[in-house]
Amino acid sequence: MASSGSWFDSCSDIQGVLLDISGVLYDSGAEGGVAIPGSVEAVKKLKQSGLSVRFCTNETQCTRDHLVTKLCGLGFPVQREEVFAPAPAACIVLRDRNLRPHLLIHPDCRPEFEGVDCSSPNCVLIGDATDEFSYKNLNEAFRVLVGLQDPILISMGKGRYYKETDGLTLDVGVYMKALEYACDVEAEVVGKPAKAFFLAALQDMGVQPQHALMVGDDVMNDIGGAQSVGMRGLQVRTGKYRPEDEHHPSVHPDGFVDNLKQAVDLLLQHRGQ
Amino acid sequence: MASSGSWFDSCSDIQGVLLDISGVLYDSGAEGGVAIPGSVEAVKKLKQSGLSVRFCTNETQCTRDHLVTKLCGLGFPVQREEVFAPAPAACIVLRDRNLRPHLLIHPDCRPEFEGVDCSSPNCVLIGDATDEFSYKNLNEAFRVLVGLQDPILISMGKGRYYKETDGLTLDVGVYMKALEYACDVEAEVVGKPAKAFFLAALQDMGVQPQHALMVGDDVMNDIGGAQSVGMRGLQVRTGKYRPEDEHHPSVHPDGFVDNLKQAVDLLLQHRGQ
Numbered sequence: 001m002a003s004s005g006s007w008f009d010s011c012s013d014i015q016g017v018l019l020d021i022s023g024v025l026y027d028s029g030a031e032g033g034v035a036i037p038g039s040v041e042a043v044k045k046l047k048q049s050g051l052s053v054r055f056c057t058n059e060t061q062c063t064r065d066h067l068v069t070k071l072c073g074l075g076f077p078v079q080r081e082e083v084f085a086p087a088p089a090a091c092i093v094l095r096d097r098n099l100r101p102h103l104l105i106h107p108d109c110r111p112e113f114e115g116v117d118c119s120s121p122n123c124v125l126i127g128d129a130t131d132e133f134s135y136k137n138l139n140e141a142f143r144v145l146v147g148l149q150d151p152i153l154i155s156m157g158k159g160r161y162y163k164e165t166d167g168l169t170l171d172v173g174v175y176m177k178a179l180e181y182a183c184d185v186e187a188e189v190v191g192k193p194a195k196a197f198f199l200a201a202l203q204d205m206g207v208q209p210q211h212a213l214m215v216g217d218d219v220m221n222d223i224g225g226a227q228s229v230g231m232r233g234l235q236v237r238t239g240k241y242r243p244e245d246e247h248h249p250s251v252h253p254d255g256f257v258d259n260l261k262q263a264v265d266l267l268l269q270h271r272g273q
Numbered sequence: 274m275a276s277s278g279s280w281f282d283s284c285s286d287i288q289g290v291l292l293d294i295s296g297v298l299y300d301s302g303a304e305g306g307v308a309i310p311g312s313v314e315a316v317k318k319l320k321q322s323g324l325s326v327r328f329c330t331n332e333t334q335c336t337r338d339h340l341v342t343k344l345c346g347l348g349f350p351v352q353r354e355e356v357f358a359p360a361p362a363a364c365i366v367l368r369d370r371n372l373r374p375h376l377l378i379h380p381d382c383r384p385e386f387e388g389v390d391c392s393s394p395n396c397v398l399i400g401d402a403t404d405e406f407s408y409k410n411l412n413e414a415f416r417v418l419v420g421l422q423d424p425i426l427i428s429m430g431k432g433r434y435y436k437e438t439d440g441l442t443l444d445v446g447v448y449m450k451a452l453e454y455a456c457d458v459e460a461e462v463v464g465k466p467a468k469a470f471f472l473a474a475l476q477d478m479g480v481q482p483q484h485a486l487m488v489g490d491d492v493m494n495d496i497g498g499a500q501s502v503g504m505r506g507l508q509v510r511t512g513k514y515r516p517e518d519e520h521h522p523s524v525h526p527d528g529f530v531d532n533l534k535q536a537v538d539l540l541l542q543h544r545g546q
Contacts, residue, residue, distance in 0.1 A: 129408075133407075134404075134408065135402075135406040138443060138447075139442060161415070169412060170411060170415055174452075177451055180450075181447055181450040182433050182443055
């Protein structure tokens, strides 16, 4: 673990970079959120460097299309095909296993599930539903689960919280834990830190894990998840980062940087670019 | 573990009985809920038998006074002093430790905390807040906790769910788990299954644990909690009871009965009453 530029000496073999979005590119919040200073230029430089770049998000408050539109509006050069998000991944799981979900998700994420059969649900699928996480709605999801012989709970992420422009905010993982406890089940996570999620993005880049770097603000889901498939994980001190993260009991980031700008500058500098 | 009357042969030394309320005396729900058939007569017979009787509830949707009024309205002979509930127990904890709570509780439970200093909170106290468990309110409690150097979370119960007249319903424990996960803390539980809670009721009766019986519908909180202090625990097949409870991995009730009526009939019969 290194807190300065020295660690980047070992990064000359990096061929692909996965970037978390919220807390690395921008802080979400009212009126679309704000770009983190230096991040727009950093993404541009990274994409111009010849390294493969993908965006790996657990965002489920909106569709992937909407997210891309928002990021482009903030000045980020991002294309739909470069973004890996839990909702499209969840749709594949539902289809492959013939699952009919009871959805407890954000209204703006619903279009991702258009055409999915939700009649007589045989599982519950939750996302970052924010205000939709009312007592009534959580109870409804609970009743579906508790009524199933083999309760299946699928959660689009397991994050504890993220940073909005007005402060830290509860994430979907908190409600996943609530339903797990209520029904004595273990949720299946789609999105970070699930290995399959990172591997799909790596496969799309055509890069082996040992040649790939994840940059994120979530020590468990970004760094721990990436390391679990053999990638390196670089923690930024933006977004939900808190100083305690540098002494996490189980996850030890390969490196720390103040922000994405510093990460990209050091990475390219140590590649001689 | 016995499912019939034979087990009651060993009950001749019982001197005091603790009764859970919701799911044993009545099922809560709209318009005050309904008495479970036979329970009113059973409580009357038990109190006339000369055995000590107390009511041990995790009810935090209303004040103790309101609960007693409701039970009396359903025909149960219950007095305020005989009811042990988490809110008065929580007030003692707050006072003894100089804690100023951020309250996330049911509006009808607030009068129990009249006079409690809630300024500059240094802990979060949650109860069965039902509809007050909105995303906004849970987030507010989370922000208080995450802002404390040593986060203290006090939960009035840790139940998963209970039975309302229209079905199973999420209990406070589910939200306790949610906040525990969000803040990486362990809650302190006031109410069942905390040992101190059972011991207070036993002390009030002047009965030793080995001479006392708990009758409840919650295998973990009623039966497991009572057994943890050396009492015997009798599981009723009313309220939230589900057949799986008879094969619980860690808690093994001392006996099972169909309902409180059967429990009291068998108990008194085997005492020769």
